[in-house]
Amino acid sequence: MGNSSSTIIKNINFEDVQYAINDTTSIIINTLEETNQKCLIKGTIAIDKEVAFLNTQLAKDKSIRILIYGMNACDISPVKKYDQLISIGFYNVYIYCGGLFEWLLLQDIYGKELFPITTSIAKESDILNYKGRCYFNVKMLQHF
Template structure:
């Protein structure tokens, strides 16, 4: 109904598949600097993002590289802002993992870190609520 465009949201299963695949995809997070110790594998840390994006913009693979953007939780609006920035730069294969670190860490708590790996440990899951 209407002319609204739906956003490309991906599930945790799709995130797991991207982690397993060895293609030219990477993850971008919108978490605060103090939360960069515990990320989904393949995520660029905040200080690495600009260099990678600039490199991608000058690459012929700009339109083929997959990017997954995630934030703190399903209410984190910074994810949508970051998604829009990528689209405006011409990077078109961008998806949003709406569950964010909160969902990922809850799933890790239930199913283990083999299925839901992270780059570090975080015991205070509510920090991402």
């Protein structure tokens, strides 16, 4: 019950991501859709370079610290990526559960210096584009 992962998932918070941005022994990857790569946490490996980079690391150093994030706390794609990376031999793998949504909220409060992103604009214009799906406050079809 709980995690679908066969191992205990190692979750991290925003401070770990801030540390990893400037740490040469850490890499940051995301699980956002390929069409949604314009705004990322600074230091995130480009999606088109991710596979080649991970294959190189797999042959060279499986101990590299890998941080994964998705869209928001409701996004389960980081767990799938986590399981995939663990299954091929990486073992220092972590998930930033807050995802891009939390990062952008923190940036809005504390500034882009502490919470940098890759986009050329100062900050993402509509943070709510990254929120999780709402289930309770929606109109449902009525069954007659």
